[in-house]
Amino acid sequence: MNETRQILEDSVNRLFGDRLDWDALTRIEDSGFPRQLWDEVVDQGIHKVLASEDAGGMGAGWGEAYAVLRACGRHAVPLPVAEASIAEWLAAQAGCVLPEGVPGLLTSTLDGNAVAGDSLVLDGARTPWGREAAYLVGVAARGSAAELIVADPAGLEITAEDNLGRDPRDTLSGRARVTARHALPLPADCVRWLGALARSAQIAGGGAAGLDLALQYAAERSQFGRPLAAFQAIQHYLADLAGTVAAVDTISLAACEALDARGMASDGRNARFEIAAAKCRASEAVEKLTRLSHQVHGAIGFTYEYGLHFVTRRLWAWRAEFGGAGEWGEYLGREAVAVGGDGVWPLITA
């Protein structure tokens, strides 16, 4: 495996594994933002794998950041690490440095009219961890080009909402002060694509956590005088689960590497193809990942006390966020029909 990715994976898994047991995740759901853990993330630069070295980051690619994103899924990390990673990469592409603090990533493309001079007008902009944001970052369409917008959220009206994972997905409305604008050499809808990629990696991680719990439980729990793992039906669920996790893992990592190798801006066959394939497959897989990991657990998995739900509730949320199998499948379907039956294989192998 890519050595940097392996090192990152080990250290990030160690940090989150130590800090985020079920008690901690429960406390965070009751008491709100885990400021101390966020500070540790910042200290270790985990959110800055994709930031340029000038911006105090690692200057690494998505192939490395994949380790962080997947670990966030695996440990149900209740922090905007994926969002911060996207923001840092955008800043690196625009050649600028972001402010300090928790970023509020604006997940929809901003209409060019929303930005005028130093004013950004938002109308119900969905923003993960918006209530905690020290600054906002988003991408605006400027004709056929794109612009990276950084703004101060002070004075905005924030409607606090959570997704099924109980992670903040707030909506922001009102007028914010723009603090920086930079030309961005990416398509204006890039946040949707990058968000889809990040969520695919998180689904791979969440699926791996569900598999681990199911394997452990099947070995510990006995019925009819045997561990559950001794029953062939259960063995087959576990095998199917493992294969499904591996498939999501493979295509999500392949999409990250494709993005490093081909970008998403060029004409013709770029990384959009793999990103769409990754989110389509990942979202479609969530049904099986959650169904089988719950089935192996019986009723205990349906309780709040047993923490399988910390990942499965997030898997259900991530399945829909940044578009599900329908949206991304339709994108790929249109590409396929556009090139025709004879062209689809050359598209896959390009």
Place this chain on the structure above:
Amino acid sequence: MTSVADKLRFEPLRLPPELDELRADVRAFLAETLAGMSVVKRSHSWESYDAEFSARLGARGWIGMTLPEQYGGHGRSALERYVVVEECLVAGAPTGFHWVADRQSGPLIVRYGTEAQKQEIVPRITQGKACFAIGMSEPNSGSDLASLRTRAERIPGGWRVNGTKIWTSNAHRANYMIALFRTDPDPNKKHAGLSQFLIDLDKTSGITPRTIQNLAGGRNFNEVAFVDAELPEDALIGREGEGWRQVTEELAFERSGPERYLSCFFLLRKLIDQVGGKASSATLARIGAQVAWATTLRNMSLSIAAKLNAGEDPALEASVVKDLGCQFEQALPGLCQELCELEPSLEGFGTEYQQVLGSLVQVAPSFSLRGGTPEIMRGIIAKGLGVR
């Protein structure tokens, strides 16, 4: 803090750009050679038997590519071979004549055969002029292959074989068979009592294949009776009692190849043309999901090819690809039926699309049988996960 899922990673492989030229050559050759061939024949791809096609492919140097040059091979990499194989599958090339020889028998002979066998047989394989059958399954030994009973007894100067094989593809028209026989009847030596044999079907008497028609009317597989069939000493390939280990070695090659998810790709191509520009969003989404699956499986399969190329043994990963690939390709005919309501038809009736659909609807049940069933694959995966 490792996850069990970490045991099962498929590191992406990007094929080196040098292979693009080879791919383009293969595509051009296939476009020309397959033009005008019946779509039903093409839809069966690696189960379509066409000696003439295999000879032409062999003449281009695209069979036995990885085998040593001294035996008529081409000394090329496993990844180059991978490119040729996937292009043939997607194009619906009738590769059935040389399929087994190229995939496993050629490498087996190079590894374990005698010098004389290598010199005599391997060049015929690479020219696309030798067809091989695999004699493993028996009437009472399917999934539980190691229970097989066909007996090879030592006699002066060779071996005498008695018993019955079944489901042996191409046995009625193959030149050679690689078979697994019991050489030690000791009931305590279930696996250790098995040995592999290389049989020259053109020169051996006492072997009688009886073709079994499949449900679609095709005549590919056979029941093969061995009645006092006498084999020479050097028919034993590899070591006596090592047959099970040798067969398992071949399995990673057999289970992870692109044929494990591309059997219906020809139909997917036809579906895309059939629905064309008038497809609804919902239909496009279903088609796109198949493209996403195919892309995912290709990445997994290629990742295994890279491991095999590097001399690793990804047996667990191969079982995962076989299981997932089967889920994908076996569901495709039903999906095609759902997405465009056209009756599947027999060869010669209806449109091309209906004929391809009709042919694959009928053969799809075999995808989860040949090469080992999903139930057996999942048992292997569960063992790899440590739960069995």
